[in-house]
Amino acid sequence: MLTRSICGYTFRDMRRRSLLGAASPLLLIDSGPPPRPRWIHTWTAAPQLTERHNLPPEPFTALVDTTLRQTVRVSLGGRRVRVRFSNAFGTGALPITVAAVALPAGGRAGAAGIVPGSCRPLTFSGRRDVIVPAGAQTVSDPVDLPLSPRSNLTITVHLRAGPEQPAITSHPGSRTTSWLATGDQHAAVELPGAVAADHWYLISGVEVLATGASALVVLGDSLTDGRGSTTNGNDRWPDLLADRWRDPRLAILNQAAAGNRVLRDGLGPNALARLDRDVLALGGAAHLLVFEGVNDLGTTAASEAAQRRVTGDLIAAYRQIALRAQACGLRTSGATLTPFGGNIYDDPAGVRETARQSVNSAIRGGLFESYADFDAAVRDPSAPWRLRPAFDVGDHLNLNPAGHAALAAAVPTRLAGVTAGPPTWR
DSSP, X not given: OOOXXXXXXXXXXXXXXXXXXXXXXXXXXXXXXXXXXXXXXXXEOOOEEOOGGGSOOTTOTTOTTEEEEEEEEOSSOEEEEEEEEEOTTOSSOEEEOEEEEEOBGGGOTTXXXXXXXXXXXXOBTTBSOEEEOTTOEEEOOOEEEEEOTTOEEEEEEEESSOOSSSOOEEESOOOSOEEEEESOOTTOSOOTTOEEESSEESXXXXXXXXXXXXXXXXXXXXXXXXXXXXXXXXOSHHHHHHHHHOOXXXXXXXXXXXXXXXXXXXXXXXXXXXXXXXXXXXXXXXXXXXXXXHXXXXXXXXXXXXXXXXXXXXXXXXXXXXXXXXXXXXXXXXXXXXXXXXXXXXXXXXXXXXXXXXXXXXXXXXISSEEEOHHHHHEXXXXXXXXXXXXXXXXXXXXXXXXXXXXXXXXXXXXXXXXXXXXXXX
């Protein structure tokens, strides 16, 4: 049987998926042999071009002779691991001298130390070093390192020469502390004198070898990227959703970028432009949840004509995203846009609020195969154009940890075939 990959799936996978029932979208039905293990993404971060104020701190800005140690929180567990390094926005080659994975000290996010004896050197086609071309990514060879579900993993690299050009690929909104030190200390248990930076650099994915597992990918902006959540707390709403569902077959992947828009580039490429790389190319992706659009409304002129146009354009873009995802075998869901009354996006005449309600009506009306009503989850019942004060981080747009928890609680369990949790399907 043909098994050539299309959109991250083999023909055999796609034949199975055509037999899925609506009530259990992740159940694979096949009379043939049992599924074989495959590589599933268990953690991701959307690559972005590092802005000047998000560059590594001095004296590590150029990453010359630098050890960079970072922690990420996986969703699925596994015993075999491989890591993806990204030079997507680099304008020159990225030479990585050596890389390794380990377990962080105390299992903590943002830990500078690692558990003694847990360090596993990474290789790339059997070599310790690798050169990642401009605009490309590279995948390490697999290593044995048992990971528990929803646990933290340390990734350490040493760069002797640094990138050829100053453009660095990163994910600024890590909400996690990374550490930089001089020299090759990739296997050091501690990093005395290391300098902290609350950003991720050069890493874009971690995969585990799993059988019968798949991934839910969230495409979003700062509300999903974790603005207002706790640094090293892993309490963004996708993290809390993984904690709530606790499904050992399902990875939850956060592909959000703060400031992102659906229609136009802003902080990073627009959602339509990054869909292939950030969603459809991910190993194991089976379901897409789209939660962005507020920045499109908020950065468009507050005139009735302009907002009518952007509303129509957003709805058309959502349809395009759904069509492209479905063509690759993914089920699609949308989330209603949350309120921003009192934020700079608000306007006295309420024109943008009217547009938000129109977009939400389309999402509730069947634009996607299913939806999560995030608007209803966090709006103030007495003033539905505003966030509930208990969920507002203070800017009247982004959410505090309680608000992130409210979003996690509002995702219907049957949206991705999960049986844990209360039946909140809408």
